[in-house]
Amino acid sequence: MLLDILDNLPRLRMSSNQFKMILWILKQCNVANVPSYSTFRKMQTHMRALCGSEPKSYTSSVGNQFFVNDIRETIARDFANPEVAKHLQFYPETTTGPISEVWQAARWKEYKPSELTPMYVRGLRQFYIDEVASLENGVFVIPIAWYKIDGVLHANAVDVTPATTGWTIGLDVRTIPAAEFALNYHDILERVGDNIAWAGQRSSISILLSAHNSDHCTVPEMPNPLRQLAEGDDLYVVMVPIWADDVSGNKSKQYNKHINMYLANANLPGQLLQQEYFVRFVSTSPHATSPEQFSAIKEQIEATRTKPIPCYNAETRRQCRVILRVPSLPADNPQQSEEASHMGGNANCGCRRCKAGGPHELTESDEGYHSMHYAGIPRLAAETKKTLEEQIRMAMYGVEAPISRLQTATGVKDKVAQYWIDILLQKSREIKANNPSRTADSIAAELEAWLLEQPGDKVNPLLDISGLDPNRDTPVEILHTILLGIIKYVWYILHSGWSDAQRDLFVIRLQSTDIDGLTIPPIRSAYMMQYRNGLIGKHFKTLMQTMVFHMHDLVSPELFTLVKAVSALGALLWVHKIDDMTKYGSDLTILIGNVLDAFGDQDPAKILLKIKLHLLPHIVDDAVRFGPPIRNSTEVFECFNAIFRLCSILSNHQAPSRDIALKFASMDRVKHMLSRGFWQVNGDWVCAGPSVRAVLKGMPIIQRHLGWVPPRTIVPGQMRLAAKSKAHLMRWKDTQASSSDNTGFNSVRWRSAISVTAQSGDICRENSWVFARDSEITIGRICELLVPETRSEGIPSGVVTLERFSVLEVLHPDYGMPVLRRPADQCRSTVLATYNHKDVMFRFSVQHDCRLVKCSPTALRRIVQERQETSRTEQLLEHGDDEHFVINMAALHNATLLRRNLPIALTTPRALYLDRKTHHYQVAVGLRTSQDLKRARTQAKRQATLKAKRTGDNVHGSDEGSEPDIESEEEEDEAEAQGVPRQRKRRRVQRK
Ligand SMILES: [Zn+2]
Ligand SMILES: [Zn+2]
Numbered sequence: 001m002l003l004d005i006l007d008n009l010p011r012l013r014m015s016s017n018q019f020k021m022i023l024w025i026l027k028q029c030n031v032a033n034v035p036s037y038s039t040f041r042k043m044q045t046h047m048r049a050l051c052g053s054e055p056k057s058y059t060s061s062v063g064n065q066f067f068v069n070d071i072r073e074t075i076a077r078d079f080a081n082p083e084v085a086k087h088l089q090f091y092p093e094t095t096t097g098p099i100s101e102v103w104q105a106a107r108w109k110e111y112k113p114s115e116l117t118p119m120y121v122r123g124l125r126q127f128y129i130d131e132v133a134s135l136e137n138g139v140f141v142i143p144i145a146w147y148k149i150d151g152v153l154h155a156n157a158v159d160v161t162p163a164t165t166g167w168t169i170g171l172d173v174r175t176i177p178a179a180e181f182a183l184n185y186h187d188i189l190e191r192v193g194d195n196i197a198w199a200g201q202r203s204s205i206s207i208l209l210s211a212h213n214s215d216h217c218t219v220p221e222m223p224n225p226l227r228q229l230a231e232g233d234d235l236y237v238v239m240v241p242i243w244a245d246d247v248s249g250n251k252s253k254q255y256n257k258h259i260n261m262y263l264a265n266a267n268l269p270g271q272l273l274q275q276e277y278f279v280r281f282v283s284t285s286p287h288a289t290s291p292e293q294f295s296a297i298k299e300q301i302e303a304t305r306t307k308p309i310p311c312y313n314a315e316t317r318r319q320c321r322v323i324l325r326v327p328s329l330p331a332d333n334p335q336q337s338e339e340a341s342h343m344g345g346n347a348n349c350g351c352r353r354c355k356a357g358g359p360h361e362l363t364e365s366d367e368g369y370h371s372m373h374y375a376g377i378p379r380l381a382a383e384t385k386k387t388l389e390e391q392i393r394m395a396m397y398g399v400e401a402p403i404s405r406l407q408t409a410t411g412v413k414d415k416v417a418q419y420w421i422d423i424l425l426q427k428s429r430e431i432k433a434n435n436p437s438r439t440a441d442s443i444a445a446e447l448e449a450w451l452l453e454q455p456g457d458k459v460n461p462l463l464d465i466s467g468l469d470p471n472r473d474t475p476v477e478i479l480h481t482i483l484l485g486i487i488k489y490v491w492y493i494l495h496s497g498w499s500d501a502q503r504d505l506f507v508i509r510l511q512s513t514d515i516d517g518l519t520i521p522p523i524r525s526a527y528m529m530q531y532r533n534g535l536i537g538k539h540f541k542t543l544m545q546t547m548v549f550h551m552h553d554l555v556s557p558e559l560f561t562l563v564k565a566v567s568a569l570g571a572l573l574w575v576h577k578i579d580d581m582t583k584y585g586s587d588l589t590i591l592i593g594n595v596l597d598a599f600g601d602q603d604p605a606k607i608l609l610k611i612k613l614h615l616l617p618h619i620v621d622d623a624v625r626f627g628p629p630i631r632n633s634t635e636v637f638e639c640f641n642a643i644f645r646l647c648s649i650l651s652n653h654q655a656p657s658r659d660i661a662l663k664f665a666s667m668d669r670v671k672h673m674l675s676r677g678f679w680q681v682n683g684d685w686v687c688a689g690p691s692v693r694a695v696l697k698g699m700p701i702i703q704r705h706l707g708w709v710p711p712r713t714i715v716p717g718q719m720r721l722a723a724k725s726k727a728h729l730m731r732w733k734d735t736q737a738s739s740s741d742n743t744g745f746n747s748v749r750w751r752s753a754i755s756v757t758a759q760s761g762d763i764c765r766e767n768s769w770v771f772a773r774d775s776e777i778t779i780g781r782i783c784e785l786l787v788p789e790t791r792s793e794g795i796p797s798g799v800v801t802l803e804r805f806s807v808l809e810v811l812h813p814d815y816g817m818p819v820l821r822r823p824a825d826q827c828r829s830t831v832l833a834t835y836n837h838k839d840v841m842f843r844f845s846v847q848h849d850c851r852l853v854k855c856s857p858t859a860l861r862r863i864v865q866e867r868q869e870t871s872r873t874e875q876l877l878e879h880g881d882d883e884h885f886v887i888n889m890a891a892l893h894n895a896t897l898l899r900r901n902l903p904i905a906l907t908t909p910r911a912l913y914l915d916r917k918t919h920h921y922q923v924a925v926g927l928r929t930s931q932d933l934k935r936a937r938t939q940a941k942r943q944a945t946l947k948a949k950r951t952g953d954n955v956h957g958s959d960e961g962s963e964p965d966i967e968s969e970e971e972e973d974e975a976e977a978q979g980v981p982r983q984r985k986r987r988r989v990q991r992k
Contacts, residue, residue: 008670015650044666051077051679052669055283055661060292061456062419066285067658068296069665071263072309074280075238075322077668078265079311080685081677083696083708084278086315088267090117090236093148098577098896101270105627107327108239111467113145113156115325117237118226120146120153120178121316126234127178128227130220131185132160132167132196140188141176142169142220153178162192166199169219185223196222230308234320239266239327242282242297243637244290245335249648249656258656260284260644261293262637266327270631271576277671277708279640281664284648285657290338291416295461301326302465312678312685326465328473328626330634333481333612336474341384341414341460345611349411352474353618354378357411363608364931369924370917372607373596375617379471381463387412388459392451395421396444398428417459420451475622475632476615478573483540485612486595490566491543493559493602495532502554503529508857509550509850512877516768517845518545519893526874537635544570545845545890548815552851561912562598564816567890568909569595573619573629574892579900585620587909592616594912597919604927605934671706714761717838719753719787719798729789736784737801745788745795753785756800760842760897771841771901772802778835779820780804781846785837798837805885811906812886814851818906820885844898845891853880 019037026034035043048054053074055067078084089101092108099105108116119128127133129143140162143155154177159170189196198219226235240263249256261282264273272278283293301324308321329339333352337344342352349357356376362368387410394403403421407413424447431443451458462470495503510525520542528539535543548567551560569591578584599606599613607613619629626632644660651659671677674696678685687693695702703710729749732738755763764770768782780802788795805820812819848855859878862869887898889907899907913919 008667047673048666048669050681051672051677052665053077055658055665057658058288058296060288060295061454062292064285064288064292065657066283066288066293066296067655067661068283068293068300069281069661069668071240071280071282071297071300071324072304072322074263074282074668075240075265075324076309076311077672077677078238079313079320079322080679081672081675082314083675083677084265084268085313087269087272088236088238088265088315089269090267091146091148091153092116093151095150097150098579099581099627100577102239102266102327102627102631105623105625107473107625109147110625111325114226115237115467117146117235118224119230119235120155120181121234121318122178122181125181125184125187126227127155127181127184128224129155130224131222131227132188133181133185134183134188135176135180136182137180140167143176143181144173146178149175155181163199166197168199229306230321233310234313234316234318235308235323236320237323237325240264240301240324241266241328241330242294242326243330243634244293244339245331245634245637247284247641247644249286249645249651256286256648258284258286258644258648259288259290259293260641261290261297262640270627273631274636275709276636276640276643277706279636280668281640281644281661283657284644284660288657289415290335291414291457291460291462294339295457298461298465300324305466312680314676314678326468326473328475328632329462329468329470330475330477330632330637332477332479332634333615336477338415339460339462340379340381340470340474341388341412341417341463342379342471343407343411343413347411348408350611351376351411351614351618352379353471353615355411356614357608360608360931364924364928366921366924369604369607369927370920372614373593373600373617373916373920375621381469381471384412384471385459385463388414388417388463392417392420392424392458393444393448395424396428396447396451397440398425398432398443400425414460416457416461420454420458424451475626476619476629477632477634478619478629479537479633479635479638481612481615482570482573483537483544485610486566486599486616487540487544487570488535489599489606489610490562491532491535491540491547494547494555494563495529497559498554505857506550506554508875509877510546511874512857512859513546513549514845514847515546516765517762517843517893518888518891520545541892545888545892546847548890549847549850549886549888552814558598558601560814562595562602565591565594565598565912568816569616571890571892571895575628575896576630577896578623578628579896581624585624588620588623589617590909590911592619593916594909597912597916600920600923604923605931608927674702674706712761714757714759716757716759717798717836717840718757719785719837720755720763721751721753721787730786735786735801737786737799745799748788748790748792748795750786750788750799753787753798756782756785756798756837756840758840758842759838760894762843762894764840764843768843769846770802770843771897772800772835772839773841774835774839777841777901778802778804779807782840796836800835800837800840802835807887807902807906809903809905812849815886815889816910817889818887818902819849820846820887822883841901842894842897844894845888846885847888848877848879849884849886850877850879852884855880 016037023034023037023040053070055069057065057067059065078088089103091103093101093104095104102108113129118130119126121127127143129145132140132142134140140160141155141157142160143157145156147154147156154175156173157176158173161168161170183191229235243262243264245260247258247260249258261284263280263282264278265280266273268278282297285293304322304324308323311320311322312318313320329336331339334344337352340352344350344352347357348359349355351357354376355378356372356374357363358368363372387406391403391406391412394406427447427450428443431438431446432440457464460470462468495506498506507525507529510523510528513523515523521538523542523546528535528543544567548563551563555563569588572584572588572591595616596607596613599610622632623629647660647663648656651663653659672679673688673692676687676693676696678687680686696706696708697710729751731749732746735750755765758764758770762768762770764782766782766785770780770782772778772780782800783803784799784801786799786801788797791797804823806823808819808821810819811817855877857875857877859876860873861876863872863874864870865872887902889895889898891898
């Protein structure tokens with residue numbers, strides 16, 4: 001068993017040679033029962049048959065062969081795994097508190113109640129919607145929707161009045177706690193006889209629709225057909241967002257393209273979904289494209305609607321059935337465009353979400369330019385599908401030009417449809433050539449009949465998943481759109497405009513950033529500047545939060561405004577909780593508007609060219625529908641790619657799709673067993689013995705390798721002491737605290753501590769900036785942490801001494817952020833204040849106001865190499881005073897808490913331009929002039945090239961006027977920033 005674990009650690013993939021060596025060593029050490037390599041593999045196959053799954057073979061409509069780990073079995077394992085099952089949420093929630101989860105946002109509520117989990121279990125009884133039930137007080141009702149209110153399950157229900165003339169259904173919908181439901185439909189049937197006589201007409205139409213939309217009310221079909229579908233088991237609905245992208249299967253720079261699919265179980269809290277443990281591998285293939293793989297997945301998902309997955313719920317210890325739905329498609333922008341049957345960011349209509357854009361005459365007009373700053377008329381999947389069908393119909397007539405025109409005009413294009421369009425065009429031309437007298441209509445009719453007979457999807461399979469609209473449900477992803485998008489643009493503008501001396505100064509300043517309270521890795525600014533064109537997400541995350549403080553004397557006022565705008569926006573996008581959706585939406589709208597306007601002031605053409613800028617306004621809608629934007633981040637999937645790569649390198653390379661799928665199935669199985677997951681043996685549900693289960697619980701090394709983080713219990717006020725040898729004991733009067741608090745804790749001696757845990761769970765140290773609360777809220781910098789040597793009556797078990805600072809009423813004139821100053825009176829006792837160690841609320845980021853104080857880079861620090869101080873030194877900023885500080889509102893950590901505890905006047909964002917329309921109109925004038933000039937120049941250049949080519953006897957003077965491909969937008973970014981690791985660049989080229 002231990003060997004099995006060793007062979008299945010995602011982060012520690014071993015080759016068969018290494019593994020054979022371990023077996024050999026074990027044998028040499030005379031360990032009992034060491035299996036041979038082949039016996040061991042046989043044992044694994046046996047285990048897989050027990051509780052793992054076998055990858056299923058698929059052949060796509062174009063003939064590609066690949067393997068898929070059945071997602072139904074994956075979800076069934078989630079239910080049978082107690083570590084997962086206990087966290088599953090099944091009902092949408094209405095909350096008065098902050099919104100942090102997707103089920104609290106609008107997306108789940110867009111489904112009809114019958115498409116969500118339609119029942120609730122109390123004791124042994126299942127209460128389905130659209131079935132009559134009775135409450136504890138004897139009243140009859142029909143629940144029409146289950147949902148939670150602040151965590152407590154309720155039903156929307158209508159009253160039912162029994163009468164001899166027939167039972168009638170009321171019209172008023174009221175809310176009833178689920179706990180009040182007593183008898184279900186079957187109980188009632190038993191009491192009143194076989195049949196309930198209804199006064200109205202029987203109908204299967206959902207009562208919800210009739211109750212809301214008309215005054216006459218039809219009776220729903222009883223029992224609920226879903227109850228029969230579940231065959232007596234509980235019935236749940238699980239949301240599975242599916243992620244797709246192309247990933248290299250190599251670690252080296254040689255690109256080895258695979259299209260991968262992973263999924264997440266969105267019924268789990270977002271915090272958990274950021275752990276690799278909860279990412280599920282679905283399929284990979286070096287050949288099959290994402291629509292082909294989606295087609296296989298669609299088949300599995302749609303099948304659950306008529307044949308729900310039988311599962312064992314480890315939490316309720318009951319059998320259940322599960323229906324799957326796809327609420328969203330997380331991915332990077334080019335992939336999402338592809339999933340939405342859209343041409344991609346470089347098309348005339350470059351937005352997959354809306355119809356914004358068009359020919360330059362339109363987008364460069366006053367109104368056109370203005371409208372590019374907002375989300376336009378939304379695209380709808382049904383419409384997209386119609387356009388594709390129209391393209392296919394046109395292809396039957398054998399003329400290509402109108403199809404391309406339609407594609408350019410609408411931005412709708414699709415790999416699957418294009419496959420058929422190309423075939424149809426060719427066939428149509430062939431028929432015409434063989435038989436010139438045939439009319440176009442008769443050829444089209446023949447081809448239409450032919451197409452109908454062809455198996456497989458004719459258009460993007462995602463357009464056909466019920467309840468999913470790929471145009472709407474491809475939420476803007478912040479890793480690619482913000483960090484690798486706008487922050488990268490800004491970074492490029494900055495460093496490319498600087499001289500070497502300016503770059504050096506920036507490096508010194510950035511290195512001097514106080515990173516306490518930022519939860520970022522230590523900054524290596526020289527490295528970042530050296531590889532300024534090859535930075536990755538984490539670097540941009542650091543820059544976003546810190547660079548605004550280092551810009552003075554280095555940039556123009558317009559550029560500084562831009563840096564400020566993107567920093568302010570970032571802080572709002574990475575929040576885990578949204579306190580007030582309305583305010584959040586309006587704040588976000590202002591900040592996004594500022595970013596766009598600042599970009600427009602910098603270079604108006606960017607607004608038209610950079611689709612990532614246009615996508616920003618769509619984030620507001622996404623937040624309402626999916627909750628905090630960070631929930632749509634694909635970072636964890638990108639991390640999961642590392643595991644995939646390890647599997648790929650060690651795969652047999654003969655059947656990579658099957659081999660890798662098998663390995664993931666095997667890892668999932670071990671994960672399942674270690675987590676006390678259940679599997680079926682002869683009809684009984686069993687799980688691993690206690691010694692196996694203890695492995696996960698008790699061994700952090702195994703947890704880490706499985707990507708699982710056990711829930712951390714926060715103990716506010718917990719103090720960590722220095723090693724006994726280092727800490728010396730002090731008398732109270734020798735402590736700094738004694739100067740503010742003379743009540744005297746003299747009876748004991750005190751020892752200083754290294755850190756204290758805040759109420760938020762932050763670990764705060766000396767010099768950390770914190771909010772603390774006893775009778776009122778105070779802001780300060782920790783200057784001392786004390787723990788008494790012995791516990792005694794009247795003495796707190798820990799003391800935190802703060803250097804108090806107060807927040808000025810006006811914002812910083814340059815940064816627009818709150819300013820911290822020492823209290824006006826210079827009396828030391830008001831500056832220092834002691835707090836009970838449990839009073840520390842949370843830590844936050846503060847930066848010295850180097851701009852105002854004009855700190856200079858005169859400090860020197862010895863460089864540490866190989867853990868030893870060297871004789872080499874690096875320059876750092878020497879802060880001019882210890883008085884002037886700015887609260888870093890660009891910080892991501894605790895952004896919500898910070899805003900909650902500062903006066904609202906200091907945190908409400910302000911619009912850069914109050915009258916944006918007028919401003920855009922003005923900018924558009926300049927834009928037209930510059931764009932005309934640019935076009936003239938390109939034209940001249942092109943003609944010159946043509947001429948040169950002609951004279952050089954080269955007749956291949958083809959014009960690259962074909963429409964841009966999906967990838968070009970990324971490619972263009974890449975080209976501009978010239979900065980991506982070569983690997984990515986190659987990837988794009990290969991894609992084409
Ligand atoms: Zn749009
Ligand atoms: Zn300074």
